[in-house]
Amino acid sequence: MTAKKTSDRIIEAALQLISEKGYTAATTKAIAELAGVNEVTIFRHFGCKHEILKAIIDKFSYNPILQKTIRENVVWDLEKDLLSFSKNYFEYMMSIKDFIMIGFKESIQFPEISEEIANIPLFIKKELMHYFEEMQRKGKIIEVNYEATALSLLALNVGYFLSRARLGATVSQLPTEEFFKTSISIFSRGLTP
Structure with a gap:
């Protein structure tokens, strides 16, 4: 071997x-x-x-997938980029949802798990902050706090993932595609000059 x-x-x-x-x-x-x-x-x-x-x-980290979405696949169109990010994020998270749920459960008792799991959203937050900073530099979004904006987008995505992973369609039977189109449209309008 x-x-x-x-x-x-x-x-x-x-x-x-x-x-x-x-x-x-x-x-x-x-x-x-x-x-x-x-x-x-x-x-x-x-x-x-x-x-x-x-x-x-590391094996289940979605950093490389989302890093590519954020860095390489951007078209500098806010709504298209955020929709692409959100769809990729959701699909990947659902593919490893059992692992994520174990992580949440075990992290309460073992702080070392929390520390390791926290590195993942920290990485994504930083990547999104760079994206929003560049979008503002290009004049494509209003002046915003990059960290607050990145965290808001993450909260939208994490909330939806947790709802679907734990409750399925109990809370809403709205198709995922429709949820993201509507949510990202609203989010983008709030940032557009």
């Missing part, structure tokens, strides 16, 4: 155990057993359980 394949098996085993039993019960011994490796192999690859957690978060 190559080092990468061994690392992937360890990460997958840890994720499965955390999903089924929680972070505490996912001991390095149990992870090693499920991954089919010696516990020493875990320490050689990751050092400790916290580093496995960081590797899981």
